[in-house]
Amino acid sequence: MTKLEKLIKILKSKGKRITENKEAILRILISTKNPIGIPDILNQLSYKNLLPNKTTVYREIYNLEKLNIIKKVFIDQENKLYELNSEDDHHHHIVCTICNKVAEFEPPIEIEESFKKFQKTLSKKNNFKITDHSFEFFGTCNNCNNK
Amino acid sequence: MTKLEKLIKILKSKGKRITENKEAILRILISTKNPIGIPDILNQLSYKNLLPNKTTVYREIYNLEKLNIIKKVFIDQENKLYELNSEDDHHHHIVCTICNKVAEFEPPIEIEESFKKFQKTLSKKNNFKITDHSFEFFGTCNNCNNK
DNA sequence: AAAAAGATAGCAACTATGTTGCAATTATAA
DNA sequence: TTATAATTGCAACATAGTTGCTATCTTTTT
Known part of the structure; x- marks a missing residue:
């Protein structure tokens, strides 16, 4: 399908x-x-x-x-x-702040794991039911750096 | 001052x-x-x-x-x-997607450390000069959960 | 003190994104 | 076939944000 x-x-x-x-x-x-x-x-x-x-x-x-x-x-x-919003493709983005080019990345398992742990702590501390997070990088792409 | x-x-x-x-x-x-x-x-x-x-x-x-x-x-x-944009207060946000209430948090050192490491890898892989990142949580606050 | 340079500000006009109410139409289920 | 709910378009609106132009003010230079 x-x-x-x-x-x-x-x-x-x-x-x-x-x-x-x-x-x-x-x-x-x-x-x-x-x-x-x-x-x-x-x-x-x-x-x-x-x-x-x-x-x-x-x-x-x-x-x-x-x-x-x-x-x-x-x-x-x-x-x-x-x-x-696909379950099986949990990715994040790197964004060029000049040309707006976007690349994707999947964070290493360790990072995802530490997020999950931290999320629990944070959830308790702030009395929030946490449902989502954003984790993105910003910078300048190769193309824009060489102009 | x-x-x-x-x-x-x-x-x-x-x-x-x-x-x-x-x-x-x-x-x-x-x-x-x-x-x-x-x-x-x-x-x-x-x-x-x-x-x-x-x-x-x-x-x-x-x-x-x-x-x-x-x-x-x-x-x-x-x-x-x-x-x-204060150097000495590097914080992130938890946002209530219902009432837009915002709380701040400072991520534990381990997470910041792993970000930095990962950022290097990512930077090389994607040929990006990374200058910033966003790391935010979304969910519902205590107040909105009890309504 | 006068003039030049540049920082600040206001205004009007504009563009773009996004929203709402209403009415018309269409597809599905009972 | 009728009732219900989903879909759509349209016009009107609201708001965020931008641009060009001109006026004014402050600081520095002469």
């Missing part, structure tokens, strides 16, 4: 309908390598000759986020950026 | 002038416990009966960021949020 099929199955099981717009949005989310924002999604849809109203896309992204299919990525403050 | 005096000294050494607006913005940045956005700064200024044009504040924040006196905090995508 492809990623797309899996997602469609989940959506249908939640009583959602698969429309041309929605499937196209899913395809974009699946195929894009980097976190993506809504203005960019609207652009990509228009390349495919789909011209849904922006309200439609904003609402669809809102729904996908509520269903936990996508999640916000905190690496940029110009746009809200999203990416698929 | 108070924080304010230190900052004023730095600004003056860079040929900047200390105006009523600027000093008030610095005071707000110093006294605020959580990362703050410009609309919020504008509000707080108006409470003090200062009504600078928003352009003025946007520009001042831009300057402070360029001078490395403040830095962006990546915990929210509604607003650009900033906080003072």
Whole structure:
């Protein structure tokens, strides 16, 4: 079963309908390598000759986020950026603060382990139910360094 | 020397002038416990009966960021949020995704150490000059959990 | 003291992102 | 077939943030 099929199955099981717009949005989310924002999604849809109203896309992204299919990525403050929220691919990002190029990395197990431990301590101390974390690096990429 | 005096000294050494607006913005940045956005700064200024044009504040924040006196905090995508960039207080945030309450934490030394090590590996692997990182937790605070 | 340089500031106009209310349409289930 | 709920578009709006221009003020230079 492809990623797309899996997602469609989940959506249908939640009583959602698969429309041309929605499937196209899913395809974009699946195929894009980097976190993506809504203005960019609207652009990509228009390349495919789909011209849904922006309200439609904003609402669809809102729904996908509520269903936990996508999640916000905190690496940029110009746009809200999203990416698929897949259990089996827990990755983070390195962002070039000049050209906005994004690379992914998976932290070594030791780090993930120490996060988990620390998260428990922190949770108790601050009386927070912790559900997520962000761990991202910022800097300048090779290309921008040599300009 | 108070924080304010230190900052004023730095600004003056860079040929900047200390105006009523600027000093008030610095005071707000110093006294605020959580990362703050410009609309919020504008509000707080108006409470003090200062009504600078928003352009003025946007520009001042831009300057402070360029001078490395403040830095962006990546915990929210509604607003650009900033906080003072003090060397001696390297902290991160736990954010309530319901009420937006923010608490701070300082990660244990082991974690900071492992970050540094890992950062080197990552830097080589991806050909990035890494200058900063974000490490934040998200969840729900005690108050919101009991509602 | 006058002039030059540059820092500060305000204003209007603009762009872009994102939101809301409403009405129309369409698909699914009973 | 009818009721229910999902989807969509549209217009209007709200807000954040930017830009060009001009005016003013402060510091430094002459």
